[in-house]
Amino acid sequence: MARLLLYLHDLSATGVTRNALALAAALASDHDITLATGRATGTLAAEAAGAIDLGGHGPRAAHRLRTLARALSPALALSAGNRGHPFFFAALAGLPHLRRLYRFSNDIDHRDSRGRRRWWKPLADSAQLALLRHSADHLIAVSQPLAADPRLAAIPLTLIPNSIDIAATRGAAALPCPHPWATDQGPPFIIGIGRLTPQKDFATLIAAFALLRRQRALRLLILGDGPQRPALDAQVAALGLTGWVSLPGSLPNPMPLLARAAVFGLPSLWEGASNALLEALALNTPIVASRTAGNAVTVLDHGAHGLLVPPGDPAALAQALLLQTGAEAIRPGTRASHFSRETALDQWRRLLANEAARLPPLAPPARFP
Incomplete structure (x- = not known):
C-alpha cells in the first residue's frame, strides 16, 4: 500500500x-x-x-x-x-x-x-x-x-x-433542490456553473442572453461565487434583465437544476477540463461551449454532442443557445460513458x-x- x-x-x-x-x-x-x-x-x-x-x-x-x-x-x-x-x-x-x-x-x-x-x-x-x-x-x-x-x-x-460518476450524478439530480426554478412553471432557463471570475466569462453569457431574450422567453441561472459578482449584477441591471437572471451563489447540489435546464452554457476563455461539462453530459442536457473551454472540443467530439462557438462572441453564443433551446437541440446522448x-x-x-x-x-x- x-x-x-x-x-x-x-x-x-x-x-x-x-x-x-x-x-x-x-x-x-x-x-x-x-x-x-x-x-x-x-x-x-x-x-x-x-x-x-x-x-x-x-x-x-x-x-x-x-x-x-x-x-x-x-x-x-x-x-x-x-x-x-x-x-x-x-x-x-x-x-x-x-x-x-x-x-x-x-x-x-x-x-x-x-x-x-x-x-x-x-x-x-x-x-x-x-x-x-x-x-x-x-x-x-x-x-x-x-x-x-x-x-x-x-x-x-x-x-x-x-x-464523471454517471450513476451518482443522476442520483443527485433526483434529490430536492431549494432553488424555486427547480420546480416552478416559469419559462425555460439556461444554466451556467462556475466561479465568477474573468476566466469563466459569464459577462459574455449575460450579453448573449440579452440578445436571445428578444427572440424567446427564457431565463438565465448562473451558479457560483467570486469577485466578479458586483460587475455581473451591474451588467444584469444595466441590460434590464433583473428578474430574468438569477445569481444565487454556489449550491451544494446543482444537479437538479442542471438536469432541468433547457441548455448548459460554458463560455470560458480558458479551462483545463470542466467538471460541469461532464455533469451536463451525464444528465443529457443540451450544451453550448466556447472552443477555448479546455477540452470541450474533444468532449463534444467537434460538435457532434453539443454546439461549439468562438470565445467572447455574444452574437454567436446567442445563436447557438437559440438552436439548443429549440426542437432540434443536439443532446449528448451516451457520450458521458467515454469519461467514466x-x-x-x-x-x-x-x-x-x-x-x-x-x-x-x-x-x-x-x-x-
Whole structure:
C-alpha cells in the first residue's frame, strides 16, 4: 500500500477540489492517503473533514507541509492543481526518497477576452515550468491540449481526463433542490456553473442572453461565487434583465437544476477540463461551449454532442443557445460513458503503482561496533 501526500490549495467549490476529493475517497481502500490544504475552509470543507490545515500559503505553512512530509515519509506527493504548484515545490524542495507528481488542471496560457496576456504572465509561467522541470517526477494532464503542450515534453506525462460518476450524478439530480426554478412553471432557463471570475466569462453569457431574450422567453441561472459578482449584477441591471437572471451563489447540489435546464452554457476563455461539462453530459442536457473551454472540443467530439462557438462572441453564443433551446437541440446522448470514473481510477492506480515502484529501497540503518 503506497503512502500518498495529496496537496490542495484550498477547499473552495472548484473542479480541482472536487476531483481531488473524489480521487482521495476512491483510492483510500488501497492507498494510505493524507490530505493537506492551505486553508481548510470553503464550500467543500465538510467533504474533507480529515484534511490537515496548513494555515495559509506563506513560509510558515510551507514549513508545516515540509515537516508533515518528513513525519509521514510518503512514497508519493501530488499537487492537485496549477494554483498550488509553486507552494508545493517550495515546501518539498530537496526532500529525499519522494516522487513528486503535479496535476495540470488548467490552461497554462491565460488570455483575456481580447486575446491578450498580461506582460508578466509569460515570465511567471516560464519560471514555474523551469522549476518543475527540475523537481517533477511525473505530470498528469487533464486534457489533450495540455498534454500536447511542448513546454511539458521534457517531463514524463500521463493524460488522465477528468471523469464523471454517471450513476451518482443522476442520483443527485433526483434529490430536492431549494432553488424555486427547480420546480416552478416559469419559462425555460439556461444554466451556467462556475466561479465568477474573468476566466469563466459569464459577462459574455449575460450579453448573449440579452440578445436571445428578444427572440424567446427564457431565463438565465448562473451558479457560483467570486469577485466578479458586483460587475455581473451591474451588467444584469444595466441590460434590464433583473428578474430574468438569477445569481444565487454556489449550491451544494446543482444537479437538479442542471438536469432541468433547457441548455448548459460554458463560455470560458480558458479551462483545463470542466467538471460541469461532464455533469451536463451525464444528465443529457443540451450544451453550448466556447472552443477555448479546455477540452470541450474533444468532449463534444467537434460538435457532434453539443454546439461549439468562438470565445467572447455574444452574437454567436446567442445563436447557438437559440438552436439548443429549440426542437432540434443536439443532446449528448451516451457520450458521458467515454469519461467514466472507473476508467480514470484505473489509470490513476496504474500511475501511482508505477511511480512508487521507481523509488529505490531505503538503505538499512548504519551499524556501529
